[in-house]
Amino acid sequence: MTVTGDALPWRTALRQLLAVGAASLVFASAGALLVWPAAALPRLLEDSEGAGEEEEEAAAGLRLTAAQGGWVVAALHAGQVAGAAPGGLLAARVGRRRALLACAPAMLLAWLATAWAGAAWALLAARALGGVAVGVAFAAGPLYAAEATSARLRGAAGALPQLALSAGQLLAYCGGAWLSLRALALVAAALPVAFFGAFYAAPESPHWLLRAGRREDAARALRRLRGSGAAQEELDAELDAIEAFACAESAEGAPSGAWGEMRALFVDAAVRRALWIVLGMVGLQCMCGYTAFLAYSTVIFQESGDALDANHSGIVVGVILLVMCLISPVVVDRAGRRFCLLVSCSVAAVALLIEGGYFYAAERQLALADAVYWLPVVALVAFFIAFTLGLGPLPTTVAGELFPAHARGAAGTLVSVAIGAGGFGAAKLYQVVTDAWGFHVTMWMFGSVCVVGVWFSLAVLPETRGHSFQEIQQMLVAAAMEGDALGKKPSVTASISPAAAPGDASAAKTTGEKTAHEVV
Numbered sequence: 001m002t003v004t005g006d007a008l009p010w011r012t013a014l015r016q017l018l019a020v021g022a023a024s025l026v027f028a029s030a031g032a033l034l035v036w037p038a039a040a041l042p043r044l045l046e047d048s049e050g051a052g053e054e055e056e057e058a059a060a061g062l063r064l065t066a067a068q069g070g071w072v073v074a075a076l077h078a079g080q081v082a083g084a085a086p087g088g089l090l091a092a093r094v095g096r097r098r099a100l101l102a103c104a105p106a107m108l109l110a111w112l113a114t115a116w117a118g119a120a121w122a123l124l125a126a127r128a129l130g131g132v133a134v135g136v137a138f139a140a141g142p143l144y145a146a147e148a149t150s151a152r153l154r155g156a157a158g159a160l161p162q163l164a165l166s167a168g169q170l171l172a173y174c175g176g177a178w179l180s181l182r183a184l185a186l187v188a189a190a191l192p193v194a195f196f197g198a199f200y201a202a203p204e205s206p207h208w209l210l211r212a213g214r215r216e217d218a219a220r221a222l223r224r225l226r227g228s229g230a231a232q233e234e235l236d237a238e239l240d241a242i243e244a245f246a247c248a249e250s251a252e253g254a255p256s257g258a259w260g261e262m263r264a265l266f267v268d269a270a271v272r273r274a275l276w277i278v279l280g281m282v283g284l285q286c287m288c289g290y291t292a293f294l295a296y297s298t299v300i301f302q303e304s305g306d307a308l309d310a311n312h313s314g315i316v317v318g319v320i321l322l323v324m325c326l327i328s329p330v331v332v333d334r335a336g337r338r339f340c341l342l343v344s345c346s347v348a349a350v351a352l353l354i355e356g357g358y359f360y361a362a363e364r365q366l367a368l369a370d371a372v373y374w375l376p377v378v379a380l381v382a383f384f385i386a387f388t389l390g391l392g393p394l395p396t397t398v399a400g401e402l403f404p405a406h407a408r409g410a411a412g413t414l415v416s417v418a419i420g421a422g423g424f425g426a427a428k429l430y431q432v433v434t435d436a437w438g439f440h441v442t443m444w445m446f447g448s449v450c451v452v453g454v455w456f457s458l459a460v461l462p463e464t465r466g467h468s469f470q471e472i473q474q475m476l477v478a479a480a481m482e483g484d485a486l487g488k489k490p491s492v493t494a495s496i497s498p499a500a501a502p503g504d505a506s507a508a509k510t511t512g513e514k515t516a517h518e519v520v
Contacts, residue, residue, distance in 0.1 A: 012227045016149045019202045019225060020157040023100055023144050024164040025195035029107045030134045031168025032188045033127075036114070037073045037295035038314055039176025039184060042302055045069050068120045070431030073295040075124045077427060079131020080138070080420030087136030088413030091143055095212075097204045099140040104196035106133035111189035115182045131420070138416050142396065143409075147207040148225055150238075159329050162393070166325045169294070170318035176298065177311035210242050218242075262410040269480035270473060274402035275411065277460060279418055281341075281395040284453045286422025288348055289446030290387050292430035293380065303439060304362070304376035313377050317384055324388035332393055336465040338457050344390025345453030351383040352450060356443030363438050391453065395419075401464045401472055 044064045064072065091099040110130030117123040141161050149157040168191065175184035203225055209218035222235050265275050293300070297317055301310035332340050358376055362369035395415065403411045426446075434442045462479075464472050 009227075013153055015227045016153055016225050017157060017160070019148050020145045020160050021164075022195070022198035022202055023097075023141060023148075024160040025191065025198055026100055026103050026107070026133075026137045027141060027161045027164040028168035028171070029103075029111075029188065029191035029195065030137055031165040031170075032172040032191060033076055033107070033110070033130045033134060033168075034165075034291070035169040035172035035176075035294055035314075035318070036184070036188070037069070038298045039172055039311070040181050041069050041072070041296065042298050042310065043181060044072075045299075062118065062120070062123070064120055064123075066431060066435050070428055072120075072123055072127055073292070073431070074424045074427040075127035076131040076134065077291065077420050077423035079128040079133075080135040081131075081417055081424065082128075082420075083132035083135025084139050084416035084420055085413050087139030088409060088416070090136065091140035091208075092409060095204045095208050096140050096144040096147065097199070097202060099136060100144060101196060101199065103133040103137045104192040106130070106136075107192035108189055111185050111192070115185035115189070135416060135420055138419070139413055142412070144205055147205040148203075150226075159325070162325045163322075166318070166322040170315070170322050173311070173314040173318035177309070177315060206239070207242055210239065215239065215243075262414070265407055265410055265414065268407075270476035271404065271407050273476050273480045274399075274407075275414070277462070278395060278399045278402060278411070278415060280456060280460060281398060282415055282418045282422060284345070284449060284456060285391050285395050286419060286426050287446065287449045288345075288387065288391055288453070289352070289426055289430065289442075289449075290384075290391070291423040292426045292446075293383070295427060296430060297380065300380065300439070301377060304358070304373070316377070317381060320381055321384055321388065324385055328388045328393055331389055332397065333465070336463055337394055337398060338461050338463045340390040341394055341457040341461060342390075342454060344386045344394075345450045345457060347386035347389075348383050348391065349447050349450035349454065351379045351386065352443045352447030355379040355383070356440040356447060359439035359443060363440060391450075398461070398464065402462075402476065404473060 041064075044062060045066060087099060090102065106129055110126050110133065113122065113126035113129070117126055142158070145157045145161060146154055168188075171188065171191075172184070175187060179187065203221035204217070206218040206222040206225070209215075209221055219235065219239060222239060226235060226238075265271055298310040298314045301313040335343075355376055358369060358372065358379070399411060399415055400408070429445075430442055433445060462472070462475050467475070
């Protein structure tokens with residue numbers, strides 16, 4: 001990939017992408033953990049059509065009630081909540097690389113325990129342990145992806161964790177179709193091993209090393225990431241730019257320490273408004289039902305009586321998610337945040353309301369349900385496509401744009417906790433509501449959340465596309481002080497140069513700001 005203009009030499013770009021790609025392998029294991037229930041529940045639930053079909057399951061004779069199945073799904077998200085905050089602190093104290101490497105043994109142990117779980121409590125413990133590792137990975141992984149790459153590669157590098165996550169999900173769907181649950185768990189156990197082997201030799205984030213006062217180590221790490229072809233003057237200039245940005249933060253009185261950053265989220269009016277916006281988007285992301293649908297997708301297809309095998313329908317979903325994670329970053333960047341969220345919520349709402357209508361007809365044995373037996377698969381696929389275009393990628397994208405640099409670490413930790421808590425709530429709510437009132441009520445409930453998302457995209461979410469970091473902050477300040485609607489530009493009309501990332505040496509020297517598109 002030869003670059004034009006100021007672009008990087010392909011060898012330099014490749015070294016950086018390989019480092020981030022190795023780090024992203026941990027997300028493949030996380031994706032498999034998220035989707036594993038889709039392969040397991042049809043075989044383990046007592047009242048499932050697929051229960052008992054195989055002798056060699058996660059453990060011989062292990063069967064789950066519907067309530068226990070709900071806890072198996074939710075346990076991962078409970079562990080994610082427990083791991084998110086320590087993961088952020090770990091990434092700040094010992095470095096992004098070591099925090100990520102710590103996920104490997106936890107994930108390996110979780111998969112091995114899953115393979116030989118002989119009781120429901122053992123399976124719950126294995127899932128919770130895997131969730132803790134997922135929480136740490138979600139807190140430290142995006143930081144490494146953003147800090148190990150130069151400004152011009154940050155967008156591509158930021159997409160690699162999501163790509164790996166989708167690949168892990170597809171692996172779990174495929175394994176559910178062709179492997180026993182024990183074999184699937186053992187195959188998935190190879191993912192954290194591969195991650196540890198690939199990432200162990202990777203350098204630490206130069207940003208973290210500089211902030212820790214280890215300039216020589218930072219220079220060595222930067223040299224390894226940029227390659228021997230990079231001129232020493234360029235490396236020194238990039239190090240100086242990162243250091244200048246850290247000094248600029250200190251000069252502006254940015255809070256120091258984890259508690260200082262957390263306090264800033266609630267004391268500063270503009271930061272507080274950004275927090276409510278991002279948490280609102282996280283609430284929509286979780287309570288639209290995505291995580292529950294991932295875990296229960298094969299159960300839903302099984303209940304619908306679709307002509308296509310439920311596991312094969314799951315593979316279709318996995319392939320679509322993988323393809324869409326390549327397309328959605330381009331669409332979001334070109335179409336704008338508000339428009340993408342509006343379309344995403346609108347299509348998702350229609351898909352879920354139609355899905356609920358199908359199950360309403362099916363549960364009452366209406367002839368219409370037999371005539372449109374294909375509808376549940378089509379509607380759920382439409383929901384997943386809509387999710388990847390807005391509800392999925394936008395919370396972290398917008399968080400990276402709305403929060404000032406000094407608040408991003410604490411904000412990222414809080415957002416990770418919120419995502420885990422929301423996933424836990426959605427998973428348990430799905431099981432409780434479905435058991436009590438049926439699939440149609442569950443679909444209509446999550447569809448109603450998407451309707452709220454339509455209002456949110458029109459009335460609350462600011463459009464950040466095309467605005468510099470300073471302009472975005474002015475929008476938040478103006479809205480916080482004047483109570484204006486957030487969708488418009490601030491009244492300040494002075495010309496402001498776009499913010500530059502620390503990795504871009506020439507621009508960072510003049511502005512001392514990070515790019516608005518950095519990952520939280």
